[in-house]
Amino acid sequence: MGSPVYITAMADALPNQPVSNKEMENLLGMAGNKPSRARAVILRSNKIKQRYYAIDPETKEMTHTNASLAAQAVKGLFTDPTELNQIQSLIASTSQADQTLPNHGVMVHGELNNPPCEVVSTSGICLCGVTALKYAYLNIKAEEVENSVVVASEIASSMMTAKNFDKECQHKVETLEQNPEVAFEKDFLRWMLSDGAGAAFLQNKPVAGQLNLRIDWIDIISYANELETCMYAGAVKQDDGQLKSWTRFSAEEVTQQSIMTVKQDVRLLNENIVKYTVEDALSRIIEKRKLVASDYALFVPHYSSGYFRERLYAGLENIDFTIPYEKWYTNLTERGNTGSASIFIMLSELLRSNTLEKGQQLLCYIPESGRFSSGFMQLTVE
Numbered sequence: 433m434g435s436p437v438y439i440t441a442m443a444d445a446l447p448n449q450p451v452s453n454k455e456m457e458n459l460l461g462m463a464g465n466k467p468s469r470a471r472a473v474i475l476r477s478n479k480i481k482q483r484y485y486a487i488d489p490e491t492k493e494m495t496h497t498n499a500s501l502a503a504q505a506v507k508g509l510f511t512d513p514t515e516l517n518q519i520q521s522l523i524a525s526t527s528q529a530d531q532t533l534p535n536h537g538v539m540v541h542g543e544l545n546n547p548p549c550e551v552v553s554t555s556g557i558c559l560c561g562v563t564a565l566k567y568a569y570l571n572i573k574a575e576e577v578e579n580s581v582v583v584a585s586e587i588a589s590s591m592m593t594a595k596n597f598d599k600e601c602q603h604k605v606e607t608l609e610q611n612p613e614v615a616f617e618k619d620f621l622r623w624m625l626s627d628g629a630g631a632a633f634l635q636n637k638p639v640a641g642q643l644n645l646r647i648d649w650i651d652i653i654s655y656a657n658e659l660e661t662c663m664y665a666g667a668v669k670q671d672d673g674q675l676k677s678w679t680r681f682s683a684e685e686v687t688q689q690s691i692m693t694v695k696q697d698v699r700l701l702n703e704n705i706v707k708y709t710v711e712d713a714l715s716r717i718i719e720k721r722k723l724v725a726s727d728y729a730l731f732v733p734h735y736s737s738g739y740f741r742e743r744l745y746a747g748l749e750n751i752d753f754t755i756p757y758e759k760w761y762t763n764l765t766e767r768g769n770t771g772s773a774s775i776f777i778m779l780s781e782l783l784r785s786n787t788l789e790k791g792q793q794l795l796c797y798i799p800e801s802g803r804f805s806s807g808f809m810q811l812t813v814e
Contacts, residue, residue, distance in 0.1 A: 434573040434574055434575060435572055435573050435574075435575050435636045436573075436636065436637075436646060437569050437572045437573055437634055437635075437636065437646070437647045438634065438635055438636070438637065438638045438639075438644040438645065438646050438647070438814065439632045439633070439634055439644065439645040439646075439647065439779075439811070440633050440634070440635045440638065440639045440642075440644050441509045441510070441632070441633040441639075442509070442630070442631065442632050442633070442776065442779055442780035442783050443505050443506070443507075443508030443509045443630070443631050443780055444505055444508070444628065444629065444630045444631070444773075444776065444777040444780040444781070445501055445502075445504040445505040445508060445585075445628065445629045445630075445631075446484040446627070446628045446629075446767065446777075447484050447485065447486040447495060447496050447501060447627050447628070448484060448485065448486065448487070448488075448489075448495060449484075449489075450482040450483070450484060450766075451482060451483055451484060451485055452481070452482050453475050453480075453481065453482070455489075456471070456483075456623065457471060459485055459487050459489060459492070459589075460485075460487075460589065460592050460593050460594060460622060461492070461593050461594025461595065462594055463594045463597035463619070463622075464594075464597065468619055468622070468623070470616060470619045470620065470623070471619075471622075471623050474619075474620060474623040474624065475623055477737060477738070477739045478623070478624060478736070478737035478738055478739060478769075479737070479738025479739070479741075479764070479765055480624075480626075480737075480738070480764060480765055480768050480769065481765045481766065482765075482766055482768070483626035483627075483767065483768025483769075484626055484627050484628055484767070484768065485589040485626070485627050486501060486587050486589055486590070486627045487589055487593070492593070494587070494589075494590060496587065496627075497530045497539075497587070498526055498528070498529055498530045498536065498539075498585055498586070498587040498590075499529075499530055499536065499539035499540050499542070499543050499585075500543050501585050501587060501627070501628075501629045502524055502526070502536075502540045502543070502583045502584075502585035502629045502631075503540055503543035503544050503583075504629065505583050505585065505629035505630055505631040505776075506522075506540070506544060506581055506583050506631045507544070508631065509581065509631055509632075509633045510633075516544055516546040517546055517547055518579065519544075519546050519547075519549050519579065519580075519581050520549055520550065520577040520578060520579050520580065521549060521550040521551075521552070521568060521571055521576075521577045521579070521580040521581070522537060522540065522541055522544075522546075522549055522550070522551045522552070522580070522581050522583075523537065523551075523552045523553070523554065523564040523565075523567050523568045523580060523581070523582045523583075524536050524537040524540045524541075524551070524552075524553050524554075524564065524582075524583050524584075524585070525553065525554040525555065525556070525560040525561050525563065525564035525582075525583070525584045525585075525772050526555070526560065526584065526585050526586060526772060527555075527556065527557045527558075527560065527586055527588075527665075527694075527771050527772055528586070528587070528588070528590075528591060528665065528694075529553075529555075530587075535553035536553045536555075537551045537552055537553035538551050538553075540583060540585075550571075550577070552564070552567055554567065556772070556800060556802060556805075557663055557771060557772065557800045557801070557802040558734060558736075558771050558772055558774065558798060558799065558800040558801075558802075559652065559772070559798055559799070559800035559802075559805050559806075559807050560584065560772045561582075561584030561630075561771075561772035561773060561774075561775060561776060561798070562650060562652065562772075562775065562798050562807040562809065563652060563807075564582050564583075564584060565582045565632065565634075565647075565650065565809075566650045566652065567580075567582075568580035568581075568582045568632075568634050569634065569647050569650060572634055572635070572636050575636075578635065578636050579633065579634060579635045579636070580633075580634045581631060581632070581633055581634075582631065582632045582634065582776075583629060583630070583631040583632075583776075584629065584630055584631075584771075584772040584773040584775075584776050585628070585629035585630075585772075585773055586625070586626070586627055586628060586629070586770050586771040586772060586773050587627050588621075588625035588626060588627060588694070588770075588771065589625075589626075589627050591665070591692065591693050591694055592621070592622045592625065592693070592694075596690060596692070596693050597618070597690050597693070616698070617695040617696050617697060617698065618690060618693050618694070618695050620696050620698055621663075621694050621695070621696050624696075624736060624737065624769055625694070625768070625769055625770075625771065626767065626768030626769055626770050627770065628767065628768075628770035628773045628774075628777055629770075629773050629776075629777075630770075630773045630774075630775070630776025630777040630779075630780055631776060631780075632776060632779070634647070638814050643783065643788055643790070643813055643814070644813075644814045645779070645783070645794070645811045645812070645813060645814075646811065646812045646813075646814050647809070647810075647811060648793075648810040648811065648812055649721065649809070649810050650807065650808075650809045651717050651720070651721075651807065651808050651809075652805065652806070652807045653713045653716065653717075653805065653806050653807075654803070654804070654805040655708045655712075655803070655804040655805065655806075656803040656804065656805070658708075658804075659700070659704060659708065659803060659804045660673035660674075660700070660803070661673065661675055661697070661802065661803050662696065662697045662700045662701050662704070662801040662802065662803065662804060663694065663695070663696045663697070663701070663800075663801045663802045664694070664695055664802065665692060665693060665694040665695065666678045666691065666692050667691065668681075668689065668691060669695070669697065678691045678692060696801070700801075701801050704804060705740065705799060705801055705804070706740070706743050706744060706746070706747040707747070708804045708806065709797075709799035709800075709804065709805070709806035710744060710747035710748065710751075710797070710799070710806070711747050711750055711751050713806035713808065714748075714751060714753060714797075714806075714808060715751050717808050718751070718753060721810075723753070723795075725748075725753045725754060725755055727793055728755060728759065728793050728794065728795045729759065729789075729792035729793060729794065730759055730760075730761050730782075730788075730792065730793075730794045730795070731755040731759050731760050731761070731794075731795050731797070732760075732761050732762075732775070732778055732779065732782065732794055732795070732796045732797070733760065733762065733796075733797040734774045734775050734778070734796075734797065734798045734799070735762075735764065735799070736769045736801075737764075737769070738764065738765070744797075745757070755795070761778060761782055762778065763777065763778055763781055774798075775796055775798050779796075779811075788813045789813060790813055790814060791812070791813060791814075792812070792813040793810060793811070793812050793813075794810070794811040794812075794813070795808065795809075795810055796808065796809040796810075796811065
């Protein structure tokens with residue numbers, strides 16, 4: 433069976449002051465010097481009221497790197513800075529690192545400046561934080577190490593500022609398109625994504641005198657064999673659903689088409705996210721793990737938009753695994769969608785809330801629309 437694994441500490445880092453819906457476009461800038469026509473509609477749908485950006489409101493310069501924000505969250509795990517020296521394994525994840533090489537994990541290690549240790553990075557979109565957590569979990573369970581630090585972080589704003597779209601808008605003017613606007617699949621995500629980091633300290637023993645979260649299991653399922661790409665960056669989606677890499681474009685084309693920015697096939701998302709990541713994935717896990725919905729004191733779902741809340745509930749109903757809303761925990765409206773960091777930030781705040789009780793079981797849900805993957809995790813309060 434291996435060693436038990438406990439989350440004994442959690443911390444989060446949210447850059448600067450909260451940004452309201454009214455302040456967003458001033459901070460990110462207007463693409464093509466024109467206000468977004470989609471912004472108001474998207475914000476009404478996603479139900480997010482405020483979020484955080486690593487952007488100085490005065491200078492509009494970035495205040496954090498992805499690696500530095502991740503390191504800030506890790507440092508928050510420990511009351512004594514020298515405790516960083518005990519880290520045996522560091523696993524870091526993000527959707528978009530500050531650089532293509534080297535990997536994000538070693539950059540976080542450099543920011544922390546803790547002694548040499550095993551460092552691993554996982555990549556992806558929303559689910560990469562959980563793949564990092566699973567590596568740490570299995571590392572301890574296999575008794576390779578006694579502890580691991582996991583951190584997931586996102587600086588989405590660095591790719592959403594208006595300067596990333598200016599060349600595209602100017603190119604449209606030059607090609608006689610008199611009303612240049614950022615394509616919806618790009619503009620959509622400008623009003624959806626936020627910055628933040630969350631970290632967890634995992635050990636093979638619980639810490640006495642406090643609440644610990646025992647990790648019972650983590651299951652991850654991909655549907656890339658069945659569905660084409662839905663959310664992507666650094667590529668252009670072709671008519672046949674295949675991605676054409678940024679490496680196959682000239683530097684001029686990359687800027688003229690904003691190829692490096694994050695894009696979302698919204699139609700594909702709406703048609704498939706619940707069917708695959710909830711109904712199919714959870715049905716498989718229910719059968720595998722013999723789950724019973726009433727066993728859970730709390731359901732901790734990561735969903736990108738308030739638009740999906742009722743659809744997620746309906747998906748649970750469709751597979752006879754209804755969990756009433758009063759058992760749901762989310763902070764989407766106040767923290768925004770921080771991608772891979774979201775589940776860590778939610779659990780960190782939940783631990784601080786003093787509402788958890790010994791023996792409670794938590795079911796966590798983390799979907800990813802990149803090419804449709806899903807993760808579920810069971811935690812027990814000890």
